């Protein structure tokens with residue numbers, strides 16, 4: 001297993017919809033193991049493959065019941081409404097109160113390629129929605145109200161410029 005560097009905003013890979021996994025083979029299982037190790041090292045509660053630069057529809061998460069993997073995840077159902085201080089490993093050190101469904105149910109394949117369903121309220125529901133967004137190339141910034149999003153983008157661009165240093 002290996003810990004991979006996590007891609008951060010504004011890396012374009014984070015904006016690209018990922019490709020479906022054709023077969024859950026040893027290579028995909030190795031990717032899942034690396035993603036789980038990277039998620040725990042960060043530390044975070046979820047990680048999607050594009051966040052380590054791999055354009056495949058694979059997510060891992062641990063909403064308190066151990067590490068889980070979901071391949072080719074599909075959000076089947078969501079309802080309710082819940083505002084929660086949400087962050088993202090690809091937009092480090094920022095948190096925003098983001099409104100999402102309070103319940104979510106997602107289906108997909110597990111690491112053996114078997115059909116699996118995860119459903120939950122609160123953190124699990126939140127993580128499922130957040131990670132499936134990543135698979136579609138959507139960052140949590142897109143879930144902010146317009147005005148907050150504008151301010152957030154301005155702040156992040158300034159930070160990125162400062163990180164590059166003077167030219």
Ligand code: ZN
Pocket residue numbers: 087088089090130134
């Ligand atoms: Zn994220």
